[in-house]
Amino acid sequence: MVVQQDSPVTALVPGRFAGTPRVLVVDDDHATRALLSQVFASTCEVLTAANGPDALRILAEQPVDVVLLDIMMPVMSGLEVLEAIRHDETLVELPVILISARSAQRDVVEGLQHGANDYIMKPIDLAVVRARVNTQLKLKRLSDAYQATILELQSSQQLQANFVQIVSHDLKGPLTNLRMAIHLLRDMLKDSSSAAGVLESAELAITEMNTLIRTFLDVAVAQYGQLEIRPDCLNVTDHLRRVVEQHTLPAQRKQIEVALEEGVFAVVADGRLFGQIVSNLIGNAIKYSPPGSRVRVWAEGLEERVRICVADQGPGIPENERGRLFRMFGRLSTRPTGGESSTGLGLWIVKTLTEAQNGVAGVECPPEGGSIFYVDLPVCALGE
Numbered sequence: 001m002v003v004q005q006d007s008p009v010t011a012l013v014p015g016r017f018a019g020t021p022r023v024l025v026v027d028d029d030h031a032t033r034a035l036l037s038q039v040f041a042s043t044c045e046v047l048t049a050a051n052g053p054d055a056l057r058i059l060a061e062q063p064v065d066v067v068l069l070d071i072m073m074p075v076m077s078g079l080e081v082l083e084a085i086r087h088d089e090t091l092v093e094l095p096v097i098l099i100s101a102r103s104a105q106r107d108v109v110e111g112l113q114h115g116a117n118d119y120i121m122k123p124i125d126l127a128v129v130r131a132r133v134n135t136q137l138k139l140k141r142l143s144d145a146y147q148a149t150i151l152e153l154q155s156s157q158q159l160q161a162n163f164v165q166i167v168s169h170d171l172k173g174p175l176t177n178l179r180m181a182i183h184l185l186r187d188m189l190k191d192s193s194s195a196a197g198v199l200e201s202a203e204l205a206i207t208e209m210n211t212l213i214r215t216f217l218d219v220a221v222a223q224y225g226q227l228e229i230r231p232d233c234l235n236v237t238d239h240l241r242r243v244v245e246q247h248t249l250p251a252q253r254k255q256i257e258v259a260l261e262e263g264v265f266a267v268v269a270d271g272r273l274f275g276q277i278v279s280n281l282i283g284n285a286i287k288y289s290p291p292g293s294r295v296r297v298w299a300e301g302l303e304e305r306v307r308i309c310v311a312d313q314g315p316g317i318p319e320n321e322r323g324r325l326f327r328m329f330g331r332l333s334t335r336p337t338g339g340e341s342s343t344g345l346g347l348w349i350v351k352t353l354t355e356a357q358n359g360v361a362g363v364e365c366p367p368e369g370g371s372i373f374y375v376d377l378p379v380c381a382l383g384e
Contacts (some may be wrong), residue, residue, distance in 0.1 A: 052076030261298035
């Protein structure tokens with residue numbers, strides 16, 4: 001199919017056969033336009049333009065799969081047309097094959113430096129031009145399919161991320177109401193020992209549900225690249241103290257002491273994410289520690305980093321399972337000591353949030369037992 005579109009631009013044949021490649025021939029020589037149109041008429045829809053401005057107008061109005069572009073043209077040279085094409089975000093990947101009688105190596109190099117995909121010399125060898133156009137069409141089809149797949153995956157991921165966030169948000173309201181109801185019932189049934197046990201179990205279940213919701217939100221944020229980081233100079237002890245206080249109740253239920261060893265350290269980190277990281281580490285330590293044991297939390301200075309450590313007196317990590325740590329759903333044979341739930345995501349979230357802030361997460365397994373989980377974050381001088 002040949003569509004002549006010289007200057008002035010002639011009317012296009014309405015419609016386009018599905019899947020038919022569209023080739024734009026740009027050359028001020030009528031004979032060259034006619035020859036190339038004939039070469040591709042049986043397999044492609046061919047558009048033609050006699051100068052650069054007409055070619056750019058065609059490209060602005062309709063999709064084209066490959067451009068055959070003469071270098072030596074009046075009004076606007078082929079290289080100027082090519083430069084305009086490469087500065088258009090919608091055309092930056094469009095295959096362009098330059099055609100010219102200029103065979104000097106520097107001319108070929110100049111064309112390729114301007115973003116040409118290939119270069120054909122005049123007089124035109126028809127077999128060569130067919131082969132090179134077909135190659136560019138195949139590459140463009142692969143590129144288009146690749147881009148379509150990426151867009152589809154991005155759309156699917158965004159839909160999943162939005163769904164998780166909406167559902168998690170909608171669950172928070174009813175759970176907050178249930179927690180308020182439990183507090184009211186505590187006052188109403190404060191003289192009933194049997195009711196106190198039931199209410200405590202209900203509050204523990206709500207706490208677990210809130211933890212799961214926060215985990216789902218963290219996974220969605222980390223998985224779909226929506227993590228917003230606002231780094232600041234954080235006083236480590238102040239932030240650790242707040243997180244330790246948040247874990248007082250679950251620690252007391254298991255008669256576990258959470259001991260914070262204070263020091264003068266500061267890190268460059270996002271306060272909210274830092275709190276989530278430490279909370280996951282302390283929560284895990286309490287979850288896997290036996291009743292009546294001790295969890296230690298402290299910081300120590302390294303050369304250009306600060307290491308925040310959380311040590312427990314649990315059973316430790318089997319050597320053959322340590323490779324699963326910090327992986328998504330990396331569950332181990334060791335189980336929580338108080339019947340708590342485990343998603344297998346906590347340490348993966350720690351690693352993801354730490355690395356997003358230029359940090360490192362790791363673990364030490366002392367021979368005497370227990371585990372020391374740590375994160376290293378960039379040091380910050382207080383007062384910066």
